[in-house]
Amino acid sequence: MKDSTKEKAKGLAHSLKAAISDRWFHDITDRLDGLLSEIKTRFKDEDDHVIFRQLPEARPMTMSLTEALSLRKSRRTFSDEPLSDADLATLLWAADGITHDGGKRTTPSALDWQEIDIYVLKSNGIWHWVPEKNGLIFCELKDIRSETIIAQPTIHIAPAHIVYVANRARTESFVSRLGEKVIDKVKPRGFDSAKIEEMRERAMTIDVGAKIQAVYLAAATINVACVARTGFDRDRLGELLHLSPEEKVIAVQTVGYAPHSIADTFL
Numbered sequence: 001m002k003d004s005t006k007e008k009a010k011g012l013a014h015s016l017k018a019a020i021s022d023r024w025f026h027d028i029t030d031r032l033d034g035l036l037s038e039i040k041t042r043f044k045d046e047d048d049h050v051i052f053r054q055l056p057e058a059r060p061m062t063m064s065l066t067e068a069l070s071l072r073k074s075r076r077t078f079s080d081e082p083l084s085d086a087d088l089a090t091l092l093w094a095a096d097g098i099t100h101d102g103g104k105r106t107t108p109s110a111l112d113w114q115e116i117d118i119y120v121l122k123s124n125g126i127w128h129w130v131p132e133k134n135g136l137i138f139c140e141l142k143d144i145r146s147e148t149i150i151a152q153p154t155i156h157i158a159p160a161h162i163v164y165v166a167n168r169a170r171t172e173s174f175v176s177r178l179g180e181k182v183i184d185k186v187k188p189r190g191f192d193s194a195k196i197e198e199m200r201e202r203a204m205t206i207d208v209g210a211k212i213q214a215v216y217l218a219a220a221t222i223n224v225a226c227v228a229r230t231g232f233d234r235d236r237l238g239e240l241l242h243l244s245p246e247e248k249v250i251a252v253q254t255v256g257y258a259p260h261s262i263a264d265t266f267l
Ligand SMILES: Cc1cc2nc3c(=O)[nH]c(=O)nc-3n(C[C@H](O)[C@H](O)[C@H](O)COP(=O)(O)O)c2cc1C
Pocket: 072, 073, 074, 075, 076, 152, 227, 228, 229, 230, 231, 232, 251
């Protein structure tokens, strides 16, 4: 290729990248407005309590991966000390943070569906994570932390629970519909719609698993105690989060600080 053609191609690629990035920022503003009004409707907020709260940037995590993997473990005793915003932001960024302007995430998802929504339950209410804005939408002033627990008394004291919700509607993307059409035509080894649905369910669960491990590793790095949990009534939790039939709670991850003493856990 001639040098001038190369330069032109480079310039074009640069402008295209800038345009995509610009579009992405516009999309995000639209998405935040859309999310705010959707949550307002869903949580029947007539008094305009639904607001966006900016979080600080995630803390730098400089521990080696070898050390973080070695330190990772489940902890089930907590202090009631509130989780700092910086620590919460670090865990949420690990679970579902933006790594590039194009909207790429810290954790993978099947066909890049990005179908997992994250809620945070704290004593001061229900919050919805907005990765593109590194912040939380306040949904409702209701402490529903105990609704995530079955027969695990030490967990009640924990200051926060991260709730992973899969939104099946988002798995109906253009690419997946196209893939399904091809499968439908070719019918490779008897692949039918039930098998496609099973694959979809499996992918959504695995996408949550990736987030859970990322949070475990981040928690080990910043010395936060955490435990992943599936032991809860998912229907009850779904009701309290006002989820649509397309949305399902997959898992909860409880986070907080280790107790300073035994008295700190139970008193
Ligand atoms: C999908 C999943 C569900 C889990 N559910 C619970 C749970 O409901 N309650 C609990 O205390 N721990 C739960 N755990 C934590 C496991 O018990 C824990 O990972 C296991 O005992 C190994 O311990 P470690 O994480 O310290 O390596 C769950 C872990 C996973 C991955």
